[in-house]
Amino acid sequence: MIAYALVLSFAISFGFAAVVVRHVRRKRMNERHALLWLGLSTLVMLLSLFPRLLDRVARLLNVTYAPSLLYMLAILGMLFLLLHMTLAVSKLTERSNRLAQLVAIQEEKLRRLYGETGSRAGDGTENRSRDEFGNRSLHE
Amino acid sequence: MNRLLCPRNQPKLLIIVPAYNEAGHIRRVVGDIRRAVPDADIAVVNDGSTDATGAEAALAGATVLDLPYNLGIGGAVQTGFRYAARHGYDVAVQIDGDGQHDPADLHLLLDALETTGADMAIGSRFLEKAGYQSTFSRLIGIRLLALLVSLLTRQKATDPTSGYRACGRRAIALFADHYPADYPEVEALALMHRQGLRFAETPVTMKPRASGQSSITPLRSAYYMVKVTLALLIHHRLHAASAHKPQPAAGVETEGSA
Numbered sequence: 001m002i003a004y005a006l007v008l009s010f011a012i013s014f015g016f017a018a019v020v021v022r023h024v025r026r027k028r029m030n031e032r033h034a035l036l037w038l039g040l041s042t043l044v045m046l047l048s049l050f051p052r053l054l055d056r057v058a059r060l061l062n063v064t065y066a067p068s069l070l071y072m073l074a075i076l077g078m079l080f081l082l083l084h085m086t087l088a089v090s091k092l093t094e095r096s097n098r099l100a101q102l103v104a105i106q107e108e109k110l111r112r113l114y115g116e117t118g119s120r121a122g123d124g125t126e127n128r129s130r131d132e133f134g135n136r137s138l139h140e
Numbered sequence: 141m142n143r144l145l146c147p148r149n150q151p152k153l154l155i156i157v158p159a160y161n162e163a164g165h166i167r168r169v170v171g172d173i174r175r176a177v178p179d180a181d182i183a184v185v186n187d188g189s190t191d192a193t194g195a196e197a198a199l200a201g202a203t204v205l206d207l208p209y210n211l212g213i214g215g216a217v218q219t220g221f222r223y224a225a226r227h228g229y230d231v232a233v234q235i236d237g238d239g240q241h242d243p244a245d246l247h248l249l250l251d252a253l254e255t256t257g258a259d260m261a262i263g264s265r266f267l268e269k270a271g272y273q274s275t276f277s278r279l280i281g282i283r284l285l286a287l288l289v290s291l292l293t294r295q296k297a298t299d300p301t302s303g304y305r306a307c308g309r310r311a312i313a314l315f316a317d318h319y320p321a322d323y324p325e326v327e328a329l330a331l332m333h334r335q336g337l338r339f340a341e342t343p344v345t346m347k348p349r350a351s352g353q354s355s356i357t358p359l360r361s362a363y364y365m366v367k368v369t370l371a372l373l374i375h376h377r378l379h380a381a382s383a384h385k386p387q388p389a390a391g392v393e394t395e396g397s398a
Binding site for chain 2: 097100101102103104105107108
């Protein structure tokens with residue numbers, strides 16, 4: 001019974017790692033995030049291959065029911081990953097906000113530039129030269 | 141910044157009007173502002189509206205900053221501050237696009253900014269208790285936040301949620317880089333305090349909103365209070381050391397109660 005469970009958990013985590021690698025190869029996941037997932041699945045694979053490792057660690061930590069240690073590790077691992085993802089999302093939001101604001105400002109600038117050269121070309125060049133040499137002409 | 145790209149002479153005053161789906165009213169709002177302060181530049185920040193808000197604002201003669209998608213009030217107003225910082229404006233005033241803020245009161249804010257030497261002048265509807273005073277439950281929330289802000293910043297604040305405010309150069313520079321994302325008004329005051337900037341209040345009258353929905357529905361009120369309070373406390377805690385030092389500038393009464 002236990003052996004089947006171990007084979008199953010090994011198979012699942014191996015399959016999981018394979019999926020992650022596939023996504024990285026197809027450039028759908030960046031290596032930084034992939035490392036986290038690969039680390040997690042490697043850990044589960046190791047524990048499946050060497051179940052006594054879990055028992056030994058459980059005994060060390062005074063955990064009487066070894067599998068519960070596995071649950072705890074799994075939950076902690078996922079919590080860590082979720083925290084990591086939340087931080088990543090916050091950062092991306094901040095960046096996309098910044099980008100949107102810059103786009104709005106640049107677009108207005110472009111509109112103004114093209115509007116000038118399009119409908120009031122004379123005005124535009126006049127303004128430019130006045131602005132560029134504005135200080136000098138003031139003093140003269 | 142390339143001078144070729146901003147061919148206008150350096151104007152002094154920018155009015156920032158955040159607008160989301162206000163096509164029906166934005167022209168009137170821009171027109172009212174234009175009449176109250178003819179020399180000011182008006183930048184309507186179109187926060188990803190799905191209606192013709194941007195086009196209507198342009199027809200009214202405003203500079204339109206079209207956000208490609210909805211950022212919420214904080215992100216929209218910050219766009220205006222970024223624009224103001226880039227183009228070297230001396231004063232930026234936020235006026236909401238829903239008609240709550242009376243442009244006729246603009247000069248009160250500008251005067252307060254100048255006479256108090258503060259970095260920001262806030263239009264408070266509670267200093268003279270005139271005009272629209274909000275609903276009872278909201279008043280309780282505003283009182284609580286006012287108390288908290290007054291304690292944290294060591295400056296008397298009566299209307300910390302007021303969005304009607306004029307910012308000087310230092311505040312513009314600060315907000316161009318850092319501005320809270322949602323429900324930004326209260327947090328912005330704490331942010332200013334941490335950077336050593338001061339605000340001053342001046343009495344204004346507000347109208348009930350003419351259009352659109354308040355971003356703060358009854359359901360979101362609880363979230364609003366918790367979020368703003370937590371944000372104030374979390375950020376304050378990080379800077380507790382500097383806040384406990386006596387700051388002579390912060391103790392000065394700068395309320396424009398003239």
